[in-house]
Amino acid sequence: MFSSCRASSFSPLFHSLRLNMGFSGWRWFAALFGLLCLAGRVQSDCTEDNMNMEGGSYTLTRQLTTGSMLVYRCDDQDYHPYPVLTRTCQPNNMWKPAPQKWRPQRCKLGECPDPSVLDHGYVFPPQERYYVHNVTTYECYAGYRMKGSARRVCLPNGKWSGKTPICSRDTQSACGDPGVPPGASRTGNSFDVGNTVTYTCNGNLFLVGSKERKCLENGQWTGIEPACYYRHTYDTSLEISQAFGSSIMETLTMLDTDQTQEGRKIKVSKDGILNIYIAVDISGSIEKNQFNDVKDAVVTLIRKLASFSVSPNYEIFFFSSEIYEVVNIFEFMDKKQEERQQILQKVKDFTIGDRNTGTDLCQAYQTINERMALMKERVKEDFKEHRHVIIVFTDGAYNMGGSPLPTVKRIQDRINLVQSGRDEASKQDYLDMYIFATGAEIDDDVLKPLITTKNNERHYFRLPSSFRELQRSFDAIIDESKVQGLCGLHSMREEGKNINELIDAGNMRSYFPWYAYIIIKHGRNCFGSLVSPDFVLTAAHCFKFGDLPEDVKVVIDDGHGKEKKVKNFMLHPIYNVNAKVNEGVKDFYDYDVALIQLEEPVVISANARPICIPCTQETSDALQLVGDTTCKQQEDILFKTQMEQVSFLSKSGDKVKEKDAYVKLGDNRDECIKHALKAEGITATDPKIPVTDNFLCTGGVQPFVDDRACKGDGGGSVYKIYEYRAVQVGLVSWGTLDCDPIRGQKSDKDARDFHINLFKVLPFLKSILGVDTPDYTPLTFLEN
Numbered sequence: 001m002f003s004s005c006r007a008s009s010f011s012p013l014f015h016s017l018r019l020n021m022g023f024s025g026w027r028w029f030a031a032l033f034g035l036l037c038l039a040g041r042v043q044s045d046c047t048e049d050n051m052n053m054e055g056g057s058y059t060l061t062r063q064l065t066t067g068s069m070l071v072y073r074c075d076d077q078d079y080h081p082y083p084v085l086t087r088t089c090q091p092n093n094m095w096k097p098a099p100q101k102w103r104p105q106r107c108k109l110g111e112c113p114d115p116s117v118l119d120h121g122y123v124f125p126p127q128e129r130y131y132v133h134n135v136t137t138y139e140c141y142a143g144y145r146m147k148g149s150a151r152r153v154c155l156p157n158g159k160w161s162g163k164t165p166i167c168s169r170d171t172q173s174a175c176g177d178p179g180v181p182p183g184a185s186r187t188g189n190s191f192d193v194g195n196t197v198t199y200t201c202n203g204n205l206f207l208v209g210s211k212e213r214k215c216l217e218n219g220q221w222t223g224i225e226p227a228c229y230y231r232h233t234y235d236t237s238l239e240i241s242q243a244f245g246s247s248i249m250e251t252l253t254m255l256d257t258d259q260t261q262e263g264r265k266i267k268v269s270k271d272g273i274l275n276i277y278i279a280v281d282i283s284g285s286i287e288k289n290q291f292n293d294v295k296d297a298v299v300t301l302i303r304k305l306a307s308f309s310v311s312p313n314y315e316i317f318f319f320s321s322e323i324y325e326v327v328n329i330f331e332f333m334d335k336k337q338e339e340r341q342q343i344l345q346k347v348k349d350f351t352i353g354d355r356n357t358g359t360d361l362c363q364a365y366q367t368i369n370e371r372m373a374l375m376k377e378r379v380k381e382d383f384k385e386h387r388h389v390i391i392v393f394t395d396g397a398y399n400m401g402g403s404p405l406p407t408v409k410r411i412q413d414r415i416n417l418v419q420s421g422r423d424e425a426s427k428q429d430y431l432d433m434y435i436f437a438t439g440a441e442i443d444d445d446v447l448k449p450l451i452t453t454k455n456n457e458r459h460y461f462r463l464p465s466s467f468r469e470l471q472r473s474f475d476a477i478i479d480e481s482k483v484q485g486l487c488g489l490h491s492m493r494e495e496g497k498n499i500n501e502l503i504d505a506g507n508m509r510s511y512f513p514w515y516a517y518i519i520i521k522h523g524r525n526c527f528g529s530l531v532s533p534d535f536v537l538t539a540a541h542c543f544k545f546g547d548l549p550e551d552v553k554v555v556i557d558d559g560h561g562k563e564k565k566v567k568n569f570m571l572h573p574i575y576n577v578n579a580k581v582n583e584g585v586k587d588f589y590d591y592d593v594a595l596i597q598l599e600e601p602v603v604i605s606a607n608a609r610p611i612c613i614p615c616t617q618e619t620s621d622a623l624q625l626v627g628d629t630t631c632k633q634q635e636d637i638l639f640k641t642q643m644e645q646v647s648f649l650s651k652s653g654d655k656v657k658e659k660d661a662y663v664k665l666g667d668n669r670d671e672c673i674k675h676a677l678k679a680e681g682i683t684a685t686d687p688k689i690p691v692t693d694n695f696l697c698t699g700g701v702q703p704f705v706d707d708r709a710c711k712g713d714g715g716g717s718v719y720k721i722y723e724y725r726a727v728q729v730g731l732v733s734w735g736t737l738d739c740d741p742i743r744g745q746k747s748d749k750d751a752r753d754f755h756i757n758l759f760k761v762l763p764f765l766k767s768i769l770g771v772d773t774p775d776y777t778p779l780t781f782l783e784n
């Protein structure tokens with residue numbers, strides 16, 4: 001049934017063996033057919049004589065044994081190894097390709113493709129070849145207008161900076177002149193609806209992007225602009241995060257947004273299912289030290305995708321000549337939400353011993369094809385609502401199993417058949433196939449046909465010879481403008497690293513984009529948190545009687561002015577600091593909350609974004625709750641145990657730092673709140689008088705020494721991190737002892753802090769943030 005890889009007639013046997021006997025079945029099978037007849041040979045074969053390269057060095061993937069790959073690297077990033085990037089140790093003790101005396105291995109200065117292909121314009125200076133850091137300028141003939149960049153610099157990755165310059169005359173054509181990218185030739189000079197243009201790359205350059213483009217009725221060209229790549233050309237992490245980010249985001253937001261259908265508003269996310277298949281090549285040609293980098297990249301990608309409101313199913317495997325399945329999509333589907341988080345650990349924990357050098361790319365796609373077939377059998381009619389994203393990391397040097405192309409074709413045919421009722425454009429939305437080409441020797445000709453194409457989207461990426469940058473690319477996806485609306489999204493915390501060491505004045509806001517600093521004239525300064533583009537949540541105790549909106553300023557650096565003017569502020573109606581003077585509580589802080597409405601909404605970006613607050617739809621999405629969700633469900637997740645870790649912010653010079661504490665809930669609460677009686681100004685004997693049920697209690701030294709809040713931290717958020725999202729559960733109100741100037745912010749056995757529990761002040765929050773007014777965009781509070 002799935003017999004398209006080489007040795008196809010044995011495929012069914014192979015599959016049953018693998019399922020029953022694990023990898024040994026495959027080994028036996030492979031050995032039987034002599035595919036791995038060399039795998040057991042461990043002896044010094046090739047030599048390192050004359051292998052040195054001036055200006056660089058090399059690494060060996062498996063020392064000097066057969067199958068080992070020697071990978072050259074140049075010290076200076078402007079240079080690349082030449083004439084070859086790698087050599088492989090052959091069974092006959094020879095390197096292939098063999099070093100040649102007359103063409104010694106060296107580091108060669110990078111080049112960019114010839115820009116003088118510009119039509120109707122001049123290119124300065126004219127040169128035979130253009131090297132890294134060379135600058136070119138462009139000018140159009142009289143009567144022609146310039147689009148694109150008039151000045152371009154040749155970059156170390158083998159590409160010109162900026163955009164392709166195009167000189168065109170105003171015409172009546174439907175589509176604009178699509179230009180000629182450096183190094184390319186174009187045929188087709190008519191740009192009307194239905195016209196096509198085709199591109200080829202000159203010399204030994206190869207084409208990435210659309211070879212053919214067609215002018216559509218809407219005045220757009222199909223596909224994306226092609227580019228001519230050298231073998232040393234690669235995509236930078238910024239290019240990848242922008243191009244892959246906007247493409248994958250398209251799929252995620254398609255499942256995420258409200259769409260109107262026949263006048264009815266429907267939420268697609270409830271019906272659509274997203275299946276993501278991730279296959280990672282770990283064959284011998286991928287260096288061992290890259291293995292952890294690629295795992296980190298995969299983990300980052302999954303975590304990143306988890307910050308969207310879509311909850312995909314995952315199939316994740318590594319492959320060489322064998323398939324090492326880490327996450328099976330069917331097992332994953334059957335898991336509960338909490339257990340699904342474990343896939344990250346599974347990927348991280350995955351290790352391989354000595355692996356085979358072979359790459360069976362065909363086998364990898366076949367595994368995906370199989371999973372799809374089984375999925376269809378399992379979900380039947382619903383398969384029509386499934387979208388599939390296939391992401392493969394490989395060097396494309398398949399040397400076993402034959403070409404993956406027929407299998408890829410089968411996958412495409414399967415989806416096309418299922419979606420045959422839909423029009424061409426929407427069919428495309430159900431299958432996205434990406435390739436991240438890596439490793440020393442990328443075989444682009446093999447890989448390029450393995451992707452799907454979509455207008456204005458890139459699905460093929462060529463990485464520099466390391467995966468390290470890839471993690472950063474995936475991490476940066478979050479900064480795309482399309483995820484602006486998501487509450488609580490923030491920069492990744494690196495595992496095992498103290499966040500406070502990563503923070504500096506420059507990047508601080510990306511970690512705490514909701515953070516607000518409140519300055520009140522003649523009054524005290526407070527912390528606050530952005531809870532919607534128009535509102536900042538803070539403590540009522542920050543304000544004095546008689547304060548006016550013009551006395552209040554909110555500092556949020558959203559890149560459009562730091563200090564925000566205030567339109568109005570509202571204290572909780574029941575807040576009354578004197579309410580219990582007669583009961584032995586000098587200052588009573590129950591309902592210590594206030595909302596500040598800004599004159600102008602904050603401009604949302606990676607550095608300025610609201611935090612999630614309880615009992616809103618936005619928070620249900622952040623917690624990946626699906627269907628009709630309730631406030632109680634959120635509370636059960638956020639306050640799951642009787643000792644919940646939370647964080648809050650505290651000022652430290654020109655930065656803020658993140659502090660940690662544990663909320664004592666349930667049976668632990670009484671012990672915690674009784675310390676309130678030691679606070680100044682309290683003579684009451686029952687701790688429940690100053691500390692009502694509306695407070696969360698942190699501090700003390702059991703079971704951990706908590707951090708303690710300081711005076712200026714009042715009004716700030718007490719929050720929990722859930723993957724990439726932050727949910728505010730409390731608000732810093734008061735404490736038994738202020739920070740100790742000597743011992744710092746560590747708690748002692750009597751220090752306790754009390755925070756307003758946001759679940760207890762919902763009517764107030766809802767009465768302002770949840771109302772539909774023309775004045776601002778409301779939050780969607782849950783019915784129950």
Ligand SMILES: *[C@@H]1O[C@H](CO)[C@@H](O)[C@H](O)[C@H]1NC(C)=O
Nearest residue numbers: 109125130131132133134135
């Ligand atoms: C281009 O770069 C090469 C190599 O660095 C350099 O020798 C040459 O002078 C540059 N050409 C121009 C016009 O800057």
